[in-house]
Amino acid sequence: MNTRYNYLIFLLTAILIASCGSEKTENTDTEITTNEVITISKSQFESSGMELGKPVKMNFTESIRANGNVVAAPSGMAQISSLLAGKIKRIAVNVGDQVSKGQILCTIESTEFIRLQQDFAEATGMLKASRAEFERQKLLAGDNIASQKIFLNAESDYKSLLAKVEGQKAILLLLGQNIEKVSQGAIQSDLNLFAPIAGYVANLQAETGAFAEPQKIIMELVDLNQLQLKLSVFEREMTGLKPGLKINFYSPNNTDEIFIGQVVAFSRAIDPETKAITVIGSIQQSEKAKLISGMYLEAEIFTGEREVMALPDEAILKSGETRLVIVRTSNDANEMKFITKEVQTGSNSNGFTEILNPEGLDNVLIKGGFNLVME
Template structure:
């Protein structure tokens, strides 16, 4: 009996130890499995997008571009035109505006009739011209007669000199009155038969667009009044305001990237002239010529410019193509697609990159070794792909 009791006691102890060992090992296995799952999901870099998700994210693909990035000067400015391309229309002698068809934005051609001005004084100008011209003919004949008499020693030298002075004075007056008529666009030869005009025509001196109409029909305009302003937009240029400290970096011919305040399109210009006077706010003006002229642009439009003072071509992508993933920066490369049933799934792979200088919305990237530089890269929608990739990792951690 004692021997059987001892045997039973030993057996119970062994069973108890065996159960404890099994329980102790089980959590280790589960921990190992969970760690394995986390490790597997923690390094996941591929993302799948259905056609619907692809469209909703607005994904756009492109390639890595060689682009000049480097030292730049950022500045603000306005579109402007040379003085000879901006004309203020006035009349040399006042009058009443009789007619005009101009409105702001109207396109006019050089030599086109743009207005008529009426003033009774114009008749007086024409009358004075004809009277002076008739007097000139008489004085010219008298001067020639006195020359003939002087040659025959018949008249006094003083008489000849007087006739000459009167003739030259009358000739000068006629020339002055003729120039006055030409200023108001009246042809002197057209009034010699007595057909006087009380109205004069105003013609456009350039081809361009009307930017200001300061008068209305019936109003009286003085010689100092500006009736209209016309601008020829064919030779618009960018006037940049650069701080004095950046002046040593400027050189003629440097490339300038121009962005209008009302347009995101990039336009290219070159530094043409550098101002030589520093204003009170310690800035200078830099005159830049646009490579491609655009007559639809409007003078006075605000703009921002980036002057490239020293740059080299580097591999680059738009800023939005590069996203921050933890402490790393990644881009997404298209891995093609595959078909799952009736649906096509787009595949993307995250690639960690090193970035360099940023300039004008683009950032230099150091292409990882082994990556194809011509690979299709996500230019727009990278953040949405990153969000889905990270949400997939969190789901993996939850298991």
């Protein structure tokens, strides 16, 4: 066991600290050995503002660390593409524009669209004649005037044409067309694409004059009112996770602005590659306007509280992987003796560190310990 009488060094250190005004010394790593004895005078202890204390009971908030993105709910996202091929005649919006549901987003010139309308109008007219012939042959067959074969052929022709018309009608309805007008021969050359949801144009991947291929994305819409959190939580940290828990989240680029959310749901399967589960969280409505879809964030999910014994962070000294405190062992008339003692630490909260072995720590130097061991 080494004994160090560092009066002179301690006095010089105290003078340097006093000259630095309000600057705070951080308990960074330094080489300290366990059971190291330090002796100082009482006047040194008092003049340097040192304080003694002991571990106190505190309620530490338990939390889970997570990261992820701000995303729109499935019903709050829309990818806009054309069902038919054609040339983009006009784009009516730009990135960042707010759009309402049903608003025209772009117009496509499509010969395929023209042919579809023509075929539907012609087939609709033919269907009336086919239905009439089918009904006539049905009556004749019932009176044994016409052969059953002729009736069956008429029935087959009618049903085949009916299926064709209904199929064309379904496509035209998907394209937002007025079936009654098309059936009467009102043919349009321009195919308008409409906004299926209200929101903002998040992405635009085409320009006027470009060829629009079926199913190729032209633009994307996002409803900011339906933004939510999509977080990843590792398997080892998911204990206590449940719907309703509070979430604090922030952008790593601006850690001072904290947003508040709540756990809504989480997946019941662990990703075999990341060893994590997906957690979906809600966002307060008033804060959604400050966020962007796709924004990366870090989060803390609060799972509850537990009672611990803790010391101020300043009382904990770091020496590599070892954590130590300075404990007073004697208090004579003119001098005070201290010894360094290794401690096992747990979590941290609001400037305090959990002590897992608090026994025998009744007189811990909770202020000024770092400067005392520096040489």
